[in-house]
Amino acid sequence: MTKANNLAIYPYIVYCSQAVQHMDKEALDKIITTAKHHNPRFGITGLLVFGSGIFFQWLEGAGET
Ligand SMILES: Cc1cc2nc3c(=O)[nH]c(=O)nc-3n(C[C@H](O)[C@H](O)[C@H](O)COP(=O)(O)O)c2cc1C
Numbered sequence: 001m002t003k004a005n006n007l008a009i010y011p012y013i014v015y016c017s018q019a020v021q022h023m024d025k026e027a028l029d030k031i032i033t034t035a036k037h038h039n040p041r042f043g044i045t046g047l048l049v050f051g052s053g054i055f056f057q058w059l060e061g062a063g064e065t
Contacts, residue, residue, distance in 0.1 A: 001062060012060035019053050 002009040028050060044061040
């Protein structure tokens with residue numbers, strides 16, 4: 001973690017990717033369920049947006065686990 005002007009900055013990654021298959025609600029729910037299960041264990045938080053066949057994801061974490 002870096003500190004700049006009392007603002008904590010965690011390592012992060014931001015990317016876009018195109019789904020290679022049709023993503024229905026069930027498939028999206030599966031990703032969210034998996035992320036909710038795994039991410040907290042590794043101190044990872046994030047944001048996942050899906051629209052028009054494209055994912056946008058922001059992931060950040062302390063990078064120490
Ligand atoms: C766009 C996208 C974002 C994902 N984000 C996470 C995540 O934040 N955390 C995680 O543990 N898995 C994440 N996954 C992995 C999936 O949740 C999981 O591996 C997948 O649903 C398993 O599918 P399978 O059984 O068909 O391999 C992501 C997958 C995709 C496609």
